[in-house]
Amino acid sequence: MKKYRIIFHIDLNAFYASCEEAEDPKLKNHPIGIAKNSDRGILTTANYEARKYGVTSAMNVYEAKKRCPHIKIVPPNFTLYEEKSRLFFEYLETITEKLEPASIDEGYLDVTEDLQGLHPLELAEKIQAHLLKEYQLPASIGIAPNPFLAKMASDMKKPLGITVLRKRDVKEKLWPLPIENMHGIGKKTVPDLKLIGIHTIKDLANYENHHTLSRFLGNQTNAFFDKAWGNDSRLVDPTRAETIHSIGNSKTYEGFLHDYESAVKALDQLTQTVIKRLHKHERASKTITVQVRFNDFTQHSKNFSLEYHTSDFDIIFELVEDLFDQLFEEKPIHLLGVSAGNLAKEETLFKQLNIFEAKESMPKEEQLDKILESINANYPKNLLKKGFKK
């Protein structure tokens, strides 16, 4: 094993806005904000074009429009973001198995043993170029000997930055940063730290009274102090990567879908893809969401939670149709999305079936009845009928 680890932190830039731009290239080079379009709506993301006007994430729509009157407010499409996120992580998995997703749009990679014969900078450039070309997702990448420094590094140049942060750069590059920029320091803690004279990471690194510090940083005091000196012994933990929260699929229809039947056909396709991915990841889902965006950009979604997990197409598609019926309006459809959330490993499903004790001890007919009964009990209408899919 090499003495130093080589850790990448990859962070997608203005992620939700980038997803929307990828779907609708007309939005590129135009200021956009992702929010529900009411003055009280809060922007979850602003693209870089909007940021030029001083628009930021977490700003309300009213303020954003005041700063940038021609900003386009796009309603959030979480199915699309989940789908792009899945593509992002599936690509990163081809680089190394030592991958730890940190959120929907960022992850840590330990590439120490997976450099593909490249210099770390070259590998970072390759990843960045691929994400941009294949998925139209701009990313910033931090390269460092540990996760904390990699995270801080990816934040230093946005969008499309690649930043190397070595231990020997800590005093020059890390220390001047304001304490609120230190990863892990909560917003509520910042004023307390300032009150005791800690305004920069350097101030924290040189703060001698750890007893006072621990009043604000609790049992993380030593960890934060070490990090201020550029030390972080945490390893990239791929087992955390197993927490996939949902699997979704959405599609925009440029020529619009004009009737109910073609929408149901499209939903069938989307659902099939979702099911394939559930099977691929050995997951079963409990909550199904359907999303519709009409040509006037109004958008609605509905979900339904079952009391059991399933990855069965027939069950899920019936549910999708049912949810869609509740959302359907006589308007051209611009986008449809289906997502399966509340996931569990597929073994859980088998375990649940065992609870029904549908085993050899029961006659076949009775096993089936038991299962149908328990499914129907949790379903808005009697979905499954006897004789169904024997």
Ligand SMILES: [Mg+2]
């Ligand atoms: Mg990001």
